[in-house]
Amino acid sequence: MSPGEKLDPIPDSFILQPPVFHPVVPYVTTIFGGLHAGKMVMLQGVVPLKARRFQVDFQCGCSLCPPPDIAIHFNPRFHTTRPHVICNTLHGGCWGVEARWPRLALQRGAAFLLLFLFGNEEVKVSVNGQHFLHYRYRLPLSRVDTLGIFGDILVKAVGFLNVNPFAEGSQEYPVGHPFLLTSRRLEVPCSRALPRGLWPGQVIIVRGLVLQEPKDFTLSLRDEAARVPVTLRASFADRSLAWISPWGRKTPISAPFLFYPQRFFEVLLLCQEGGLKLALNGQGLGATSLGQQTLEQLRELRISGSVQLYCVHY
Template sequence: MISLDNFQKTVQRPMVPYVETLTGGLVPGELVVMRGLVPEDSERFQVDFQSGSSTKPRADVAFHFNPRFKRSGCIVCNTLQNEKWGYEEITYEMPFEKGKPFEIVFMVLHDKFQVSVNGKHLLLYKHRIKLEKVDTLGIYGNVEISMIGFVSNKSLQGSQPSLLGTTKKNTGNEELPDSSQFVLPYFARLHSSLEPGRTIVIKGEVKEKAQSFAINLKPSDSKDIALHLNPRMKEKAFVRNSYLSSGWGEEEKHITHFPFSPGMYFELIILCKAHQYNVAINGMHTLEYKHRFKQLNKINVVEISGDIDLLDVRSW
């Protein structure tokens, strides 16, 4: 659950139908969070990110998110332009249950919306209308909303500097454009070793046809790997391990749900504690990993490889 401390603005117990202007519109990196309950007799409800609030003619809807509960249920997503609906994108996974509370997180990205419900990734919806045209939020249908919260771009991005000391994979001395420092395989030295209290944040996007990717934290003076994180898409396995004294240890795989999905944006946070690493993905605590490599003051390298587009790496 996203902590209340992160919200820039909240709306408590709004009446549905709810139509309200989004001051300043929507900006990539923002989150819109909704908590509520699906009544027992609900057949459907919808959340619409709109251009204006006109009803005649009806305002364009950039993103129509519409859970329907008849039969086994589905979620219909669509766009309304010039009073005409486009093609429906239907998701048959149904995370909402009648009579049960829910938390929906709409993450706004430059090319799509990314939606998770109750901490689990649900779907992606590519923009069909320019994001800058979205200025209104509408909630309709049979649903009870207890809170709407807005998390700004700034609190997500953090003000910590990107990692320096990146080894660039180029041959000449030419200055490379900024994004090139995140070419894979990626290698960077930490400004200071990964001791308790330190944090690493890795931001990226899983490729559409991804098989796996890996993140390694290691010392620079040996081949040991203190922490190996290895999500594997086909198996839906999130493998954790350490490579010590020229051999891999026992894999840890247990996880309540696999947090990655093709095309999805993620912010993976590794927090080093005295006895373990804590790993969170998109604000949700995902796993712990007990230290097997005990010389924490020697861990000073981050390596990232595999089927992702790497967007940022930060450490503090």
């Protein structure tokens, strides 16, 4: 780096932290950047057959003495006559009034996907894609910077995600797609068939981790004749992001370069009439034009480069 040259600041507010696989419980971790409306936390795991109870706490710090305030305490209890869930808030060492849900959507011995969606005034919780409960904040969400998991629970993965940036004004509950662990189908280069092509409203989601010494990352869509009508390419040499045309013409994407070594990333492509909209780490980055006939003729998604993949969904 030449004298006086400045490194581009890392836009922390854009970057989602890497998922955690198979953490040992009790497990406590920092939530990078804290919580704010629009963030989601996903837990993927199994409830043991003899589970009595577990809890997921969104804490204000991680001190041991005095104990931290807990803004959101999510506590399923299986050992009672009527299994239920308790939500509460711990403030200044004192618990508030319990909020109780008598219907327990989690079952002993069963796998689950828990999704916590943080809004402006409340957190919504879904279990296996179905809305389960909502709990109004009693402490400011901005104070939360720590996740704690305790009790009888086997956690396979913890993910920190953003709400779909394309769902502007949508009232639908967001969907959390499980991370696929140690799957041969996720080895890079990775290929996925698109037997029906693409159509308006379809979303392609690619999540992964940038390797330690990355060179490039490429996501391409191919048609039946193996032509490549559209390619998204990130180059770490010059820190550029661009669309590449079938004739090799590069159209730079004017946006911060949001890929960083050993950082988690999430690419979303939304198919719409006339092209594809792009979002990276929850931030919309514009679109590229493609005719509807071209989109319908696409038959393969191919991913290559200096990344480790955690999820490919479409």
